[in-house]
Amino acid sequence: MNEPLPLDHGHLQKLVTADLVRPDHLLGAHVVTQEGVDGVRFGVWAPNAHHVSVVGDFNGYNGFDNAMQRLDFGFWGVFVPAARNGQRYKFRVTGPDGRTEDKMDPYGSFFEVRPATASIVWDQPFTWSDDGWMAHRSAGFEQPVSIYEVHLPSWARRDDGWFMNYRDLAHRLGEYVQFLGYTHVELLGVMEHPFDGSWGYQVTGYYAPTSRMGSPEDFKYLVNHLHGLGIGVILDWVPGHFPTDSAGLAKFDGTPLFEYADPRKGFHQDWNTYIFDYGRNEVVMFLIGSALKWLQDFHVDGLRVDAVASMLYLDFSRTEWIPNVHGGRENLEAIAFLKRLNEVVHHMAPGCMIVAEESTSFPGVTTPSPFGLGFDYKWAMGWMNDNLGYFEQDPLWRKHHHHALTFFNVYRTSENYVLAISHDEVVHLKKSMVMKMPGDWYAQRAGYRAFLALMWATPGKKLLFMGQEFAQPTEWNHDVSLPWHLADHPDHRGVLNLVRRLNGLYRTRPDWHVADTKEEGMLWVNADDVENSVYAFIRRDPVGGAWSVVVANLTPVYRDVYPVGVPQGGAYRLLLSTDDGEFGGFGTQQPDLTAREEGWHGQTHHLRLNLPPNSVLVLAPTGETTVSDER
Known part of the structure; x- marks a missing residue:
């Protein structure tokens, strides 16, 4: 585990100015010893809140026991001696209108299995054995990249219909992918999300693998095992929008905080989701910190950034929209964010690949910054x-x-193109x-x-969605396992x-x-x-x-x-x-x-x-x- 940073003025200043500080090293829940006392330090960003407390198993969800102290720049913090690893917690936030809601930790590293929404204090060791892989991983354009896209919850299920554990999937998936000769797997639906039907594209836990299939260490085991077989791991990552669930990021401090305030800029009508406010440094650092968390702490080898076109254009799938300062349709703040994302990732996680799902002819998607967005690849x-x-x-x-x-x-x-036949091509009739x-x-x-x-x-480069490698005759159904019995039929x-x-x-x-x-x-x-x-x-x-x-x-x-x-x-x-x-x-x-x-x-x-x-x-x-x- 990375040592948590103190919630002092200097580190918070760096976070506000979008400096190279991992925000999850400051915020969230950290098991620490403070002045000889063991406990958990909690930190959260809620600049417009009138009151914030942390509630959980350690205080019977009593909002008066552990009130948080307002710190610099709209951050709140508290040390709770009674809190321990494995306990559930939420932030109880009272907004400027007097309404109080219990919120998931934006930086939570582990969560209850849906439909429950509590965050879990989590600080467990994991021993990696992929040093050789990590030292030599590369997104080099001259190397073969053949990707097997997988939705883990429906790739295979247990006999009783419940999700398989990441550790069990590691061996079964790894052996299969190695047999087929793919160089990488791309996992969708890994980050914590409340609704199965979103396939993981409406994320509430940007720093946590979904608990449906096990703990963060179980997910690390999956990555570590695949690396041992010579297989890279790419994750779908969704910085373009987030769900309106009241327990999540939506109006986190009682006001639009992570999202743009004006619905003409901050709401996706197609997906009923909010759009991140890329003009806020704290939001930019929240997202970049999420990317780094997966690439550094979870040893993931790349991210496929979902729905980039929806981020680039202010008029994307909408009739009412706000032009930029030049009168154009481009979201200049989102463009600056994507450039910053790719610059930081390539500096802090060398050898990783960042892939854009960008469906228009926006110029320079894979051209290095400052002249382009700086992605390594783009879906064709x-x-x-x-x-x-x-x-x-x-x-x-x-x-x-x-x-x-x-x-x-x-x-x-x-x-630099990836020829992709993804899950989107085998659903919705x-x-x-x-x-x-x-x-x-x-x-x-x-x-x-x-x-x-x-x-x-x-x-x-190549990408094929699961089931299509054995000519699955039916569309993909996220609620059930693939029809594996067909794979042995001669046809x-x-x-x-x-x-x-x-x-x-x-x-x-x-x-x-x-x-x-x-x-x-x-x-x-x-x-x-x-x-x-x-x-x-x-x-x-x-x-x-x-x-x-x-x-x-x-x-x-x-x-x-x-x-x-x-x-x-x-x-x-x-x-x-x-x-x-x-x-x-x-x-x-x-x-x-x-x-x-x-x-x-x-x-x-x-x-x-x-x-x-x-x-x-x-x-x-x-x-x-x-x-x-x-x-």
Whole structure:
């Protein structure tokens, strides 16, 4: 545990001025010994409150026993000798209007299981064994990043329907993710939240893992165990809005405090949530402190920042809004906060990655500050919409949408992108991924396998939501476990085998990941065969020289001896065919894979390939020695 800092004028001044001080080292509940007496020191920010006391198991929730002292800059503090580790507590706050409410600790590190809302004094040791991992973790753009997005409460449940403990999940999830070859897991719904149906996106405990699945030490065990298996951990983090629950941050001291006061700026009508006031230094430090808590104390390797577009624009999903000082629609305070966040995180937690879910064309999301926002990566929402829109088309009409699949190449190096198929794409009647595909069950699986192969072969880091790796036919339901019985059925096992093979190619072939963010990483060979809906491109490592050719036939029509240009002669080998029987296909055989000297598609040689219906082939020169054939 970090030693708590005293609630003195100097440290509080740094907090108010948004200096590099972890606010949770000052505020919240800290087990301390003061003048030889053991107890708990409580601290809270409530500048407009008329009275604040701490109530809990140690005083029978009597608001008169432990009144807090008003300190500098609107902070309150008290030392309670009777309080002990593991006891429940709340802050009883009387606002300027005389109303009194019991509040959760904004800096609480552990909470009761919902629907109860008390914070818990918590100071337990944990022994980490991931020093080697922490010393070498990196968000380097030339490294493979393949992310398995997981909602832990519904990834797997106990037989009685209750949540599994983080420790049990650590072993089951770790073994599975390691088997599939992912480099990272991304966890949504981890931070404490009152309503299961929000999936964890309406947070009340920004400094605490949800108690549904165990204690903070249980969550640390999960992270530590995954690190031991070589798997990084990313968390979804929600600094854009928070719920209106009266026990939480809402009107914390009886007035708008964490939120903007004017509802035209401080309330999300879509989500019925409040918007943080990014103009207050104390709020900025509250949020940045939360980010650092997870990256430093919990050893998390990255944060995916939710709903960044809603933060950037004052008119986001609203008809009434307040322009900024220049008359524009950008929230200048939120922009300054995001820049500050990324600067501080990269300084205080080096090697961590910060990813933006940003759905517009806001410039410079992954450009370093001061010229950009300073994120490491951005979700490729345009790629996702274009590709899903194309694959959902009846193959008869795909030729009319041919360049939906080539358009990403126009701007793919404008940011550092993550190609993400997340939970948002498989809920709210959008269907699961395999069921988005047209045709009968076989055609759906073939089309989905082709989609996955193109996703992995396209430049950019990867993310796939749980259940989609084995072609879950139903939409995601957060209230129940995944239908794991399907993963052993041959139709579904074939898709799982493909995801494993794709991760193997992506991780071991430098041409598939080294230049993910560079123009040189991909070269189109055939982007214009509209009538046949055939595509061909080369992935390449501009430094090491490895390369491979990717060919996609995206109609249910078999095309034999189809010519594809390649840049050199000699023999080639088939690295992957999504039509392979191992993946649930027919196992179409290929002719002699020796490149002919006749040029084609602007290349010096060409191959003649048998293209199965709705399939992707990946080939490489036989003589290459710079890559591994590991599966």
